[in-house]
Amino acid sequence: MVFSIHATAEQVVQIPGPQGPLQGALLSGSAPSAPLVLIIPGSGPTNRDGNSPLGIGAAPYRLLAQALAARDIQTVRIDKRGMFGSRAAIADPDQVRMQDYAHDVRAWVEYLADRNSQGCIWLLGHSEGGLVALQAAQNSTGVCGLILAATPGRPMASVVRDQLEGNPANQPLLPEAMSIIRSLEQGKAVAEVSAPLEPLFRPKVQGYLISLFQLDPGQLINNISRPVLILQGTEDLQVHTKDAQALATAKPDAIVKLLPGVNHVLKEVPEGDTQANLRAYAQRDLPLAPGVVEAIVDFVKR
Structure with missing residues (x-):
């Protein structure tokens, strides 16, 4: 599908998948030479907005895309193979493996980098999506750098x-x-x-x-030659600060940004309040936590 990479309104974009198209949403600001960030969703049935039928409605990816567009950073946030807008790409999403997700991200990189004035794009992987980003960036051209948000630093097992x-x-x-x-x-x-x-x-x-348990995040990040930003909230119930520290140990030149009071869906929550933390997973009207967008903008535009 041909589209203008410098469009100023959100639009659906798609590329060929194995059995049908892979789909995402482009949102960009007004700058014609703006950097572009590909947002890779986390585990399970998580859609391009960061929501899931399993009780997540915080829309962190949509909010992030809107905030970045306001700062003249373009985003494409994608649906995974076999799900939502990409459901036609494979008949049974349970047959997808981590290597397949990485393959699809490489296809997005190839397509988008050719159409971006910078000649490369940034990968932002959230949670398990960070592992996909690390896999996809192995020996991959067209990647400016990686942003790993709430990404495990140890084998998933x-x-x-x-x-x-x-x-x-x-x-x-x-x-x-x-x-x-x-x-x-x-x-x-x-x-x-x-x-x-x-x-x-x-x-x-x-x-x-x-396929997931076979991955070693430390080994994957050690192979990355591009710049890396590691974002980790201190109130994350699923991925912990020790994961960010493990990633940083494996790649000492990575930039690490610990976000006080921030949970797994990038919202600000009271320290130690598990119930409030979990409620935030469904609160779309709760804005992204302070510091999240600023860290990404500083990293991409530095």
């Missing part, structure tokens, strides 16, 4: 273990859950999963989880 162990209600499920995680780390699917663990480990998504 370790992150999932921490998340499960952090909730006392999961205590009876931990022996089975840890056994499943060990099997998936070894590349082995598990045939039987108890009902309480089905949402996380159902057999149809285990192939995806195996």
